[in-house]
Amino acid sequence: MKKVWMIISIILIVIVAIIGGKIFMDKSNKITIDQQENIAKRIVRSYANVSSITFLKYYENEKTGTVGINFELNGSKELETGIIANDVSEFNSSEGIVGLSPVSKFEKLGILNNKKDTPVSLENVKITYLGE
Numbered sequence: 001m002k003k004v005w006m007i008i009s010i011i012l013i014v015i016v017a018i019i020g021g022k023i024f025m026d027k028s029n030k031i032t033i034d035q036q037e038n039i040a041k042r043i044v045r046s047y048a049n050v051s052s053i054t055f056l057k058y059y060e061n062e063k064t065g066t067v068g069i070n071f072e073l074n075g076s077k078e079l080e081t082g083i084i085a086n087d088v089s090e091f092n093s094s095e096g097i098v099g100l101s102p103v104s105k106f107e108k109l110g111i112l113n114n115k116k117d118t119p120v121s122l123e124n125v126k127i128t129y130l131g132e
Contacts, residue, residue, distance in 0.1 A: 030058070030088075031058040031067075031069060031088055031091065031130065033129050033131075034092075035088065035091035035092060036055050036069070036091075036127070036129050036130065037094070037122065037127070037129075038091050038092065038093060038094040039055075039069060039071075039083060039091055039098075040053050040122055040125065040127050041094040041120050041122060042094065042096045042097060042098045043071075043073070043098055043100075044120045044121075044122060044125055045096075045097055045112065045114045045116075045118055045120045046097040046098045046099070046100075046111065046112055046114070047073075047100070047106065047109040047110060047111060047112060048109060048110030048111070048112055049074075049109045049110050050073055050074065050109060050125055051074050051124070051125060051126065052073065052074055052075055052125060052126040052127070052128070053071055053072075053073055053125060053126075053127050053128070054071060054072045054073075054075070054127075054128040055069060055070075055071045055127075055128060055129055055130045056070040056071055056072060056080070056130075057069070057070045057130070058130055065086070066084050066085065066086055067084070067085055067086075067087065067088045068082050068083060068084040068085070069082055069083055069091075069130075070082035071083075073106075073109070074109075078105060079105060079106065079109075081100050081101060081106070083098060094120075095116050095117050096116045097114060097115075097116050
């Protein structure tokens with residue numbers, strides 16, 4: 001009887017550990033819609049001819065401690081790039097501008113000389129968020 005309870009206890013501990021690990025990974029590997037919208041505003045503030053933004057992947061780099069998000073502009077694989085930050089909280093504000101690399105590809109969109117707090121509208125930009 002003790003053996004049965006021991007096996008059941010071990011199985012329950014393993015199940016709880018798996019569920020806890022899954023919950024932790026889900027929470028730590030998230031970027032909100034608002035944060036993605038803030039990134040979109042920075043892109044639109046920085047480049048003239050952006051008609052669509054498709055967010056592709058959010059990741060955390062354990063070696064460097066940085067986070068990043070990859071996206072594609074105007075439905076073109078050629079205009080696929082990403083932004084890296086020290087922490088996901090850096091995306092909590094829409095204030096800022098971005099410089100996308102390689103410059104030679106993205107300068108074709110038309111680089112704007114806006115200030116980091118210039119108001120922008122996403123009304124004419126189709127955005128596909130992660131998780132949609």
